[in-house]
Amino acid sequence: MGSCCSISWTPIGSIAIDAYENKEHTDETEYDHHNHNHQNHHNYIQNGDGARVRFHGSSKFLSMYTQQGRKGINQDSMTSWENFNGENDTYFCGVFDGHGPSGHEVSRIVRDNLPTKLSSFLKKSNNIVATSEFFSSWENTIVRSFEDLDEEIGAADSSVNAYSSGSTAVTVIKQGDNLIISNLGDSRAILCTRDDNNKLVPVQLTKDLKPDLPDEAERIRSRKGRIFPMEEEPEVFRVWMPEQDSPGLAMSRSFGDFCLKDFGLIPTPQVSYRKITTKDEFVVLASDGVWDVLSNTEVVKYVGSARKRSIAARLLVERAVQAWKYRYPTSKVDDIAVVCLFFKEHQVDKLDESELNNTFSEEVRPGRHKKLKSDDGLDTVVNCEVTRTHNRGVTRRKQSSHHR
Template sequence: MGACCTKDHIHGGGYMTYDRDERDSNAGDVGEEVRRGDDGETVRLRGSSAFTSMFTQRGRKGVNQDSMTIWEDFSGEKDLVFCGVFDGHGPSGHRVARYARDVLPTKLSKAIKKHPSKPEDGLVSIWEAAFEESFKEFDQELGYDSSIDCFCSGATAVTIIKQGEHLVVANLGDSRAVLCTRGDKHQHIPIQLTVDHKPNIPCEAERIHNSHGRITAEKEDPDIHRVWVPDADYPGLAMSRSLGDFCLKDYGVISNPQISYRNLTRKDEFIVLATDGVWDVLTNKQVINIVASAKNRSTAAKLVVKLAVREWKRRFPGSMIDDCAVICVFFKNPPMLMKSMTSVGRRNVRSHPEFAVSRSCKSMGNDRTREEAGGSVNRDSSEEELKGGGQGICRSNSLTRAPPFSRALSHNLKMGKSCHEVEAC
């Protein structure tokens, strides 16, 4: 069963979405939904433009827990773009993902505005600090929101900010961002810009073990490492970083995003953000080839989702197909306007040049000179970790089980009580 978005209102400059019931007619994301932010941003939840393509489809596990958004003219700047894809898990995962979709961009925008740009700092450094601040603030507020039971529910997040040649990626969880660039022979080459935050990555496992969390795999899924509380068999979270999941925040699961920077070049063509429902069955190479082969940019994301679903059915005919969500962001002007482009898409060719790589973009500061070759920097991950997860794997739910007293624990957490107090009652 799914969830129907039925009511919106402004919350701190952002859009909040509520669910009337748990029914979801969203078998496929059709049409377009575009809103306006307080600073004049174009907030896109569905649909495509001349430089973007987005599509989501519910799997066979119930409500679609994937959410996504694109903010053009982000923070009121004509040449700034924000994109985000969020994958919920647990009983209230869809609420956490939608809350992140609607509120996190607003917090990021406010954080950017709080730090005026200084030549010695560079705008990219401001963006990185704003990402860290907004993720931390969002997760803290989420923990005290009585309308969302997030004790054993949470969401991943893969987000980007782009301005001209400059790209900053912030990620936590196992959603992924992959860049398509051209090789010397003009072949398409995938570059994975994010790390899949799995509990068995050495640096992640060390943090969890030091916090007394348990990492084990279940017999039915021996290849999937999960995080558990020290003295009970819950929640079985298949990732080491997430928004929410407060039952594990004392045991090494964190909401700190991993942030990387890339200086885009003429060889870079587009970036794909997608949830693990896509990456579990398609490789990085397969995804960029699908996008590159799409006849129309507007249908690129839908094509990736459709082929991922087909691959789920072919490889695992008896499995529960996961939700899939995809955003494609193209960097170069299209050679011609496709007939399938909407009128909004046609206008965006002229009114949103920020999606194209601009060779005249102003300098972002001297601290980024090491990026002159167009390489990417990932702060706390090794090269081996970045290579992980390229090949698709079959796995079950991101979270296996929540205790029956989850809601009571969540309520007491928000009231400032400890889990031990609840268990003693």
Template sequence: MGACCSCHRGGRFDSYLVEEERDHHTGGGGGGGGGEENGDIVLRGDAGARIRLTGSSKYVSMFSQQGRKGVNQDAMTVWENFSGDKDMFFCGVFDGHGPSGHKVARYMRDFLPAKISYLYKQPIVVDIEADEPEDECGNVPEYSRNPLFLSWKARLTKCFHEMDDQLEGDASIESYCSGTTSVCVLKKAEHLIIANLGDSRAVLCTRDENDHLVSEQLTVDLKPNLPGEAHRIRSCEGRVLAMDEEPNVYRIWMPNEDCPGLAMARAFGDFCLKDFGLISTPQVTYRKLTQKDEFVVLATDGIWDALSNDEVVKVVASAGSRSVAAKMVVERAVRTWRYKYPRAKIDDCAVVCLFFKRQRPALTKSVSEVTQLSLNYNGIDARSCTESMKSDDALDTVLNCDVKEGGGDQSNNTNTNNNTEGNRTRKRRPPVKKIEHVGE
């Protein structure tokens, strides 16, 4: 900590003028299905887009709460009528880490959507030979050659790289040992594009063949021990090791120093690790929505460390008003943290819920629609849950710790990610065959 990053000043892309926030720690409930704003922060963005930093609207519920580790390093935003399209939404959550993580998270919250909106209107060069994304079973999805998906993947990847370069050139923010993860979704009609960078998560609520609400995880938690991520990091001379105090938490370490101990494989910032395997390339995926799909939840890992996907979906589905759905998820996560990890400091939490349909008098017809998603904590052994949380409360970054070599084999990890699309270093990028794709 305290080291400086020697870098050139890059070009800056200006976004909207951000007003002073009323409350950095919490996002209020707001006006429910009627779209009342009741103190919400609503700004104007590119092409007249409505920018929300807290609160709710007809299709959106947002809430963030500071944990017990210091300043709230989570940030979130929703752009309605994104880029001037009335049926288009942009949603994003950002989880900062390191001494200036809160500044990095808010920087990306303020500038990333505007840059995406700008690139949305520009011709884009598509890499037709990029590695195709694989699902959990190792299969290549049908959409991987879809021109719409390829153009959005190229735009988002270009945008994330340029934002990382812009952050590196901004001397006002210490980003050498600080950074942020990000998970964003773009919804236009029935198209849902997901861009994931790190270990925040997007989860879809849909209906099964029996019309029961079920959860479907749309992103992979990009941790350093995933085989594809670990291979890339080690090929760049970075180390992937777990400390004795937390054998299940793998971190990235510099080749010859026991720092910074970063618990995710992709992030904005953290330039001390960018030559050693950490990348800012998002994993971009696509989902075509159907009438069975109800809503998507974006949340930082403070939520997912405490609650399962099914539990989050049930809490949102059981909310009597959409305006309080995100707040209910945060409150449930905080209560669960206190039960599961009584000796750990509660993490910051940020939740964005994007609903796909107009609200009915109640989101669920009856309690039976969510009976498949049980919330039963009686069988949890609180003592066993705290073993990996005793030393540093599962911090995202660990500085100046002794780490022993040769720790652990990641081959038994079932949540694999063999996608090597992000093998990008700070030194140079490999040449690609390109075609030009204009518009959608």
């Protein structure tokens, strides 16, 4: 895992983040497969409600892993809370993908503060997950938590400069057989279930919130934001300020990115509900470093075939890195973060060895990176020189060694 950047924000809850983060990430070469399962069951801290909070590692029903890419500091972060909000059999899990110069700070601020803010609002509203009839009040509470945190990140006295930096967020709350999913940006959550032939199949739980989606584009353009791709990436649509070719954000919703908040970018998540059935096996939350190179079907296959749950997330990350090198040998591997939440006792889904070889389907997010000549398909093009080609009405990017 990549090293973790310290931040000056104090979490809303009672978690000793700074002390924990000093121990959080180690160099990849120090990873010990033999000791991994034993050690990571104890890699948590406990808050005042009795919740067990993890930023990496595993437990009986959880597997988490992140790996720094080749672009600089790891801007992905993640968290899981067992007994969330003081409730037994309740989990909160989230993955946060930062972008821009201070994206690593924004993603960690969201990681450290969103669960406690949500828990605080839930206590005030006395929400208890029981049936889908409660979904409306849960949705309002989750939306309020996201929007309130975004305001705090953008406050004048905030310790982070989020003018042209931000973060995605994809989260799930599970209590019993109830699952509430929230998504902001282009990270993704999928569910693994079994079909009538008992085969593992994926169900995508979130929509990748991209600027070219009709509803998203209508909102952005109605507020004077501009949407168009760069010449090198004609299928990757980006959001730009009205009078400047900046920042070129490749998503339509996010925390931070305040240079675009007046022009259609919003911090409002899409929230949905699903009743877990006996056929459902697990959920996977991951940043776009996975979804840009692996299909939903491949993700379900790799996680479901893991010999130990403790290594399921790491196995998926390693497969994604292999796919990056195979598909885009001239591009820089993206940061990757994965959280797997399992619903049942461990059962390995046996696959033929041929199904687990290093071949990758083409059923991945279209357009991303395929037209790039040398780099990495950025979430933003801050610190890149962007010039307009008048005869074609699109932009051309000049490569910069400082972009992210």
